[in-house]
Amino acid sequence: MTTLNAIVTGANSGIGFVTATQLARQGAHVVLAVRNVPAGRQAARRIGGSVEVRELDLASLDSVRAFAADLPHPAIDLLINNAGVVLLGPRRTTADGFELHLGTNMLGHFALTGRLLDRLAKAPAARVVSLSSITHKRARLDFDDLMFERDYRAAAAYGRSKLATTLFGVELDRRLRATGSPILSLLAHPGLTRTNLTPRAWAHRGRLGRIFASAGLLVTQPVERGAQPTLRAALGPDVHSGQFFGPAGLRETRGRVTEARLSREAADPAIGRRLWAAAEDLTAVSFR
Template sequence: MPHPRWTASDIPPQAGRLAIVTGATSGIGYEAALALARAGARVVLAARDAAKAERAMAAIRRVHAAADLVARPLDTASLAAVRAFARRWQEEGGVIDILLLNAGIAAVPQREETTDGFERQLATNYLGHFALTGLLLPWLRAAPAARIVPVASLAHRQARLHFDDLQSRRSYGSQDAYRQSKLAMLMFGLELDRRLSAAGLTAQAIPVHPGIARTDIFRRGDRAGAVQQLAGRAIFGLIGQSAAQGALPLLYGATARMAQGGAYYGPDGLWEARGSPAPARIAPQALDRAAAERLWRVSEELTGVAYGF
């Protein structure tokens, strides 16, 4: 069991380790990048917006002047951008010790489709991360004990996978699409760990969720619906915890010696909304092995990325 009050100060020394954090420019991704840098890791901020990445690195260095940081462009909603990131990593990168799959969006009021023909929330939150992990697998395998940390959500409990309409073309609801994407992330993490273990690899997949954290995930620029913004901010403001506290399950999964592959971690408080890292409840639909295998096959077909176990 985790320490009852596990905090960022409990992160083991990370000197000599490399971490990639997607969506690291704000919210829990930023807080995770900051904590990993403080612990001595070299942190790659993989972000869609280059200017935001530069501002995030400057903010981290104001807190920790010796932070070892680098920014790399990545838009998980675009398979071309994911492949470009992987190609550049092949040319310039090295062994990856931590891959923190955090980038995400929510509350997109009207259905949007990416250039790949995917529903935007599913693409950003899940399919791009599935492809990224598969493309970076050689550098994860090269690490002595890599951690892959998919960020899921409490919302997975109200979700199901719509295999007959995965891209929400026939019927779209902003919350339904978000919940499906986060259920997919959790099932991916559990299935990935099973496959890593079956292949005899030392890398582990450890899915997590941040509880209810006060971040800007509901701010979607000019696409955002006013009702979604106001409702999201009100609920998260009333019962949510800080982004730094919400990042703790991510950091626990990425670094804690007690964290176990194939487990699921989140806050330990009421409804798992806030608190310290602890084992989290997994809804029955996320434990459906047949559905997880089907999701894996569909994801490989959609992304064109086959894992080389």
């Protein structure tokens, strides 16, 4: 039996950790692609099985390039584009000058997927799973100000980055199908899930932030539940490219896994093509 090679970005905590753990339990060899290597090593010890830790900072195109160049595996069966940032403070940028949410959550994963596409093509039935969010449904892209240099609002910037991530996954599916590729591009979102991202986002708000973070415990589901849409997309035997999975209950915030609905903008091919062209220009990565 052939061992699956899987890469999970942001695998040292939250949904990424649960995803990596379940993949390892299924017998996959899992690369924990993490910015914080010591935290990744701690996670690897907890996960057990066949895992390795490799440094990847999605906020740096140089780091993405180095990760892809140093990866020893000739074929990749699963790429889980999971890592993400959510901030509620002032505007910040990546090492390449991109607004931090868009640069990390979407552009970093765009560049990573493009640089690993040849490895994915060598697997018999590879899958790319991109992590969306229900916040993508309220977001709109402004191609005249993709980096939110005007009227910056952190929550809106996060939603925009998740809309961009969703558009990327949908457009990747279109392009793979147009070339007859066997690679599947799928999407998943966790609904409202308790991870370490929200407490970090509220941390700078002091006592008020701690109150809001605590209140979030009442409306969110455990991370083990939040990871189920990702695992369905990664391991489900009956999936097809382009599918989008999320929770079924309470306006897609929690519950059993079902097919989720894209926003009108996320499903628009013209917007997908325009964002793709912008991403290629910004990252200098082209998909062949």
